[in-house]
Amino acid sequence: MNKNDAYLWLKNIGGISTKTIEKIEDEIENIEELMYLSDKEIYNLKNINLNIKENIVKYKSHSYLDSIKEKLYKKSIKYICINDNEYPNNLKEIYNAPKLLYYKGDISILKDTLNIAIVGSRKCSTYGKNCTKILSSELSTNGINIISGLAIGVDSYSHIGCMEGRAKTIGILGSSVDNPLPKQNISLSEKILENGGLLISEYNVNSSVIPSNFCNRNRIISGISDGVVVVEAAVKSGALITVEFALDQGKNVFAVPGNITSQMSKGCHKIIKEGAKLIESIEDILIEYNINSINNDKIGKNYDNISLSAESIVIMDAIKTEGSLHIDGICDYTGIEIKKVNSILSNLELNDLVVEMNNKVYSLNV
Structure with missing residues (x-):
């Protein structure tokens, strides 16, 4: 058994977290030897919950490890451990870094590329x-790769927007x-x-999904990212929980201002007051990483081709x-009656030229 096998085996035993593995490693110089310890030696481990010790003894077999690998193989799921070269460098540096990650897709896209979480x-x-x-x-x-949590709302549009570009x-x-x-x-x-992207989780197949999973997931979102x-x-x-992790990890934090x-x-205005960088365009982000923006003739609508x-x-x-x-305010500013303004705004929204921010407040979609 190598260290990767030991991590895979332990992460599939009930009650064992990354911190539990670290406690075991504090007592055993080579964690890959744990499976070969006697039951008595395992029960003598310090600072480990008795139920966890019982589970380690119960599942102390190569056949159990082989069954885990077989499940992953059948579902085309791969795994990577913290000691592997392919493990994301940024993530290795955070507190409570996952010992093991399960993934689908191309793990190499995280290497030598700027990764921004939205x-x-x-x-x-x-x-x-x-x-x-x-x-x-x-x-x-x-x-620049885009990282997010695959939730509905902003997360979804982060992934969708990225797939319109050339990164992953x-x-x-x-x-x-x-x-x-x-x-x-x-x-x-x-x-x-x-589209050549990647799905990552620290939870194995058939794992129970509990609310704390999503908070724990946020440390990985910020941990892998450069900002x-x-x-x-x-x-x-949850977004501000991710910000807290990012600040603890020494990452750049940016925020989009909104309607007061x-x-x-x-939340955005709160973190801007506390020091997050207000952004109005990607140039506000790129400047932090000394990157020159590609001139792409403005992503979005070509207004010249729309009859107004x-x-x-x-x-x-x-x-x-x-x-x-x-x-x-539009009526007062332009002198156009509200019925006509309503009709024109509806048409402009259909053409993605303006957006309603909130409560009949409108902004240009540029």
Whole structure:
């Protein structure tokens, strides 16, 4: 048995966490020898829960290890250990780094590439959706991998936006890689793999999915990344938990500002006040890593190819001048009656030229 086998074996025994393995390693110089210890020697291990010792004794066999490997093989799941060269270098440096990761896809895409995490609300607004897709797509076009948690909302649009560019996207799961959650994102997980991306989890097949998995998952999202971008987040949210991990790990933290009346902006504004870098475009991110942006003639709509009425242009100019405007402000600014403004804004939204941020406040989708 080698060290990788020992980690795989132990991680599949009930109650054994990364910290438990570290406690065992504090007592046994070579953890790969654990399986060959007598039952008495195992029960004499210090600082280990009795139930865990009983489970180690119960599953102390090569046949059990072989059955684990067989399950992984049948499901086309690979695994990597912290002592392997392919293990992400950034992740090795964090506190409580996973001893073992299960994955599907190409693990090599994490090497020698800048990896940026994008996280945010599951209940993101249209503004949050568009900001996420634009940032993710443009970062990907500049060869930067995008990492997120495959949740609905900002996570999903992070992965989708990345696949519009040339880089790869990595989904970090709080469930096993053969059981991506939520279920509505199973097709997205398949597209990630089809596009040469990667799915990663520290949980093996048939593992129970409990709420703490997703908090633990967040340390891996920030750990693998070189920086974390937050797009829309409440003050109490999983996204801000990821930020806490990122700060502890010494990573750059970026935040997209939002509507001051939206609860989904409160978290972003909080961390901006606390020192996160406010970003308005990918250049605000790239400058931190001394990267020059690729001139790609503006990802998004080519406005020259869209036929607009004179009143539509007046309304767009008003929004551009003010940054964002409530519909009443648009009427006051342009002198156009509200019924007409409503109709024009609906048409502009259909063409992805403007987005409603919140409560009839509109901003340009640029």
